[in-house]
Amino acid sequence: MSVQERKERERAARERLIVATARELAEQQGWDAVTTRRLAERIEYSQPVLYSHFRGKREIIGAVALEGATEMAALLRAATRAADGPRARVAALARAYLDFAARNPAVYDALFQLDGGLAYAQEDTPQPLKDAFAALLESLGEVAGDGVDPGLFTEVFWASLHGLATLTRAGRLLPEYAEPRVELLVDRLAVI
Amino acid sequence: MSVQERKERERAARERLIVATARELAEQQGWDAVTTRRLAERIEYSQPVLYSHFRGKREIIGAVALEGATEMAALLRAATRAADGPRARVAALARAYLDFAARNPAVYDALFQLDGGLAYAQEDTPQPLKDAFAALLESLGEVAGDGVDPGLFTEVFWASLHGLATLTRAGRLLPEYAEPRVELLVDRLAVI
DNA sequence: GATTCGATCCTAGCACTGCTAGACACCCGA
DNA sequence: TCGGGTGTCTAGCAGTGCTAGGATCGAATC
Numbered sequence: 001m002s003v004q005e006r007k008e009r010e011r012a013a014r015e016r017l018i019v020a021t022a023r024e025l026a027e028q029q030g031w032d033a034v035t036t037r038r039l040a041e042r043i044e045y046s047q048p049v050l051y052s053h054f055r056g057k058r059e060i061i062g063a064v065a066l067e068g069a070t071e072m073a074a075l076l077r078a079a080t081r082a083a084d085g086p087r088a089r090v091a092a093l094a095r096a097y098l099d100f101a102a103r104n105p106a107v108y109d110a111l112f113q114l115d116g117g118l119a120y121a122q123e124d125t126p127q128p129l130k131d132a133f134a135a136l137l138e139s140l141g142e143v144a145g146d147g148v149d150p151g152l153f154t155e156v157f158w159a160s161l162h163g164l165a166t167l168t169r170a171g172r173l174l175p176e177y178a179e180p181r182v183e184l185l186v187d188r189l190a191v192i
Numbered sequence: 193m194s195v196q197e198r199k200e201r202e203r204a205a206r207e208r209l210i211v212a213t214a215r216e217l218a219e220q221q222g223w224d225a226v227t228t229r230r231l232a233e234r235i236e237y238s239q240p241v242l243y244s245h246f247r248g249k250r251e252i253i254g255a256v257a258l259e260g261a262t263e264m265a266a267l268l269r270a271a272t273r274a275a276d277g278p279r280a281r282v283a284a285l286a287r288a289y290l291d292f293a294a295r296n297p298a299v300y301d302a303l304f305q306l307d308g309g310l311a312y313a314q315e316d317t318p319q320p321l322k323d324a325f326a327a328l329l330e331s332l333g334e335v336a337g338d339g340v341d342p343g344l345f346t347e348v349f350w351a352s353l354h355g356l357a358t359l360t361r362a363g364r365l366l367p368e369y370a371e372p373r374v375e376l377l378v379d380r381l382a383v384i
Numbered sequence: 385g386a387t388t389c390g391a392t393c394c395t396a397g398c399a400c401t402g403c404t405a406g407a408c409a410c411c412c413g414a
Numbered sequence: 415t416c417g418g419g420t421g422t423c424t425a426g427c428a429g430t431g432c433t434a435g436g437a438t439c440g441a442a443t444c
Contacts, residue, residue, distance in 0.1 A: 037431090112358075121365060155365050156352070160348070166355075172313055177344050180341075180344055227401065240404075
């Protein structure tokens with residue numbers, strides 16, 4: 001038994017190595033540079049090994065996305081915990097979200113831009129994704145306003161953040177407006 | 193002279209054919225299906241012909257994007273013209289924008305999701321792009337509110353629309369909330 | 385401790401991608 | 415009618431994701 005357990009441990013370790021390496025490579029040189037050959041070379045195994053862990057490149061992206069979702073949820077909760085009052089919590093949430101997107105562009109892409117083969121807003125949505133949305137809902141629900149569904153409000157606020165995150169990174173918005181944009185969004189959308 | 197003019201006319205026609213075919217193919221089967229081989233086959237020329245018109249695939253995407261920007265600007269202006277009052281104009285604008293994104297997903301991708309090699313929010317930004325932003329600015333500027341820069345407000349409102357458009361199409365938002373999301377966004381962001 | 389057998393991994397290759405060099409053919413102007 | 419130049423195509427390069435098949439290594443058995 002012990003031998004098999006060791007093998008399973010090693011296998012799990014290698015799987016983590018693949019995901020971590022893919023993420024690192026993507027952050028360094030973009031997802032286009034994450035080819036199966038380069039990835040295999042970096043983990044010092046041959047290509048087919050990747051396919052014994054994942055169905056294909058898409059599933060590797062999905063794995064990075066799930067890892068990112070867990071991190072993001074934790075960061076959002078930490079940011080809101082450190083803030084006092086609904087207004088401050090929402091502002092902290094917004095900044096933490098945009099900060100995460102800016103610091104981890106490849107992970108953000110894996111989550112929301114690329115096809116990682118994950119289901120969203122459905123029954124079979126993976127737990128980390130549900131939890132990340134829950135982290136948003138926790139702080140945003142309290143400022144949705146009377147008669148407005150918290151889920152609906154969260155979707156709208158999230159979409160706005162997502163738009164800001166992606167358009168900012170694509171260089172489609174003026175850099176000097178970054179902070180006022182957040183202020184405006186929070187002031188207008190949230191009902192304090 | 194006449195011969196050369198005819199040749200230039202034919203060349204221009206073929207260029208339009210390339211862009212139209214690329215767009216059609218992208219709308220039918222997604223941008224992944226728009227390969228240089230397939231595109232060449234559809235226009236009944238060989239691959240290298242594409243490269244006598246465009247530097248590469250990226251420039252073809254860019255051409256589709258510019259065409260889309262012009263259309264979008266016209267649609268947005270038509271929608272706002274038909275509405276009475278600032279509130280109705282903004283709501284019409286939002287619906288027209290999301291409608292365009294939903295009806296022309298490939299064009300929308302070319303504009304805001306893919307790399308078409310175009311400059312944004314800069315000096316050398318192509319006119320159609322500047323004009324599309326101007327179309328947004330025209331209706332949104334009047335509801336920015338006192339002391340709020342119209343450009344800043346437009347960026348935020350646009351980002352929200354963009355977020356809704358992309359997340360909706362990626363199946364990341366609940367379909368049944370589509371209309372209330374727009375209502376909420378307009379009610380909260382716009383100062384009427 | 386030798387041997388068999390199965391899991392594990394790698395080499396090689398497929399069909400495809402964007403892009404390009406060089407040969408060919410055709411058409412215009414003389 | 416003929417030469418020259420423009421325009422187009424064939425063929426090929428390096429790279430992509432993915433996979434079939436054989437080789438190798440190590441664990442369990444006799």
